Amino acid sequence: MSLFQNLKIGLWNAWILILYFPFHPLIMIVLDKVIGTGEMLKKMGDVPYEKGERRIFATSLVVIFLMLVYSVFLPLKLGTEWFYAGFSIYLAGIIFFLTAIVNISITQLGKPFTKGIYRFSRHPMMVSASITFLGISVATASWIFFLLTVILVMLQTSQAIAEERGCLEIYGDEYRDFMNKTSRWIGIPKSG
Numbered sequence: 001m002s003l004f005q006n007l008k009i010g011l012w013n014a015w016i017l018i019l020y021f022p023f024h025p026l027i028m029i030v031l032d033k034v035i036g037t038g039e040m041l042k043k044m045g046d047v048p049y050e051k052g053e054r055r056i057f058a059t060s061l062v063v064i065f066l067m068l069v070y071s072v073f074l075p076l077k078l079g080t081e082w083f084y085a086g087f088s089i090y091l092a093g094i095i096f097f098l099t100a101i102v103n104i105s106i107t108q109l110g111k112p113f114t115k116g117i118y119r120f121s122r123h124p125m126m127v128s129a130s131i132t133f134l135g136i137s138v139a140t141a142s143w144i145f146f147l148l149t150v151i152l153v154m155l156q157t158s159q160a161i162a163e164e165r166g167c168l169e170i171y172g173d174e175y176r177d178f179m180n181k182t183s184r185w186i187g188i189p190k191s192g
Contacts, residue, residue: 007073014071014140017090020097021129022068028101036105043109048166053158060155067133067148074140086139093131100124112171114178121186122164122179126156160184 020027032040049057077083096117103116103124117124130153137146164184167175 006075008075009072010075012076012078014074014076014136014142014145015068017076017087017132017136017139018068018071020094021064021132024097028104031098031101032105035102037109039109040104043104043107043113045166045170047159047162048169049162053162056155056158057162060152060159063148063152063155067145067152070145070148071136074142074145076139077141080141082141083139086135086137086141088135089138090132090135093128093133093135096124096131097128100128112167112175112178114182119182122182122184123156123160124186126160127186130156 028040032038037043047057077086099117103118104113107113107115121127130149133149133152134146137143137149164175164179168179
């Protein structure tokens with residue numbers, strides 16, 4: 001991996017892999033219409049951010065914007081081990097993302113998401129984004145993109161706490177039991 005790369009706008013740059021991310025709400029709604037109840041937005045609800053958490057959320061949006069802009073100039077390392085390894089990681093993240101959407105889609109309105117991939121993580125959508133961004137970091141062999149990914153993962157912890165607080169308010173003991181059985185992030189002991 002290199003810190004400074006020969007940046008240039010190109011068709012086969014990282015933007016082609018990151019393109020799913022700005023469209024993920026649309027992907028979620030369309031997939032929910034096809035296989036779910038069509039009530040995705042009602043199921044997701046609003047996150048009850050506190051003042052400091054709102055700033056952290058805004059910062060995460062800035063980081064994502066920087067990643068999107070940087071990806072336009074960041075060439076993929078096509079035909080190299082970096083690309084193949086990174087693309088494999090990226091595909092795992094996309095599969096994780098789509099699985100989480102399916103799990104949300106088939107969950108009954110008024111119930112917390114606890115089935116499928118949610119048995120392994122309370123926040124599989126955040127985990128999937130982290131995996132896809134890690135894959136892009138490797139596929140481009142970019143330390144800068146990796147650093148932005150790490151910053152985003154750290155910011156997501158605050159978002160996860162706010163989401164869990166909202167779920168506790170809505171679902172009460174049912175969600176508390178889920179929290180006691182399921183770790184926040186995959187492979188990391190239960191927290192919260």
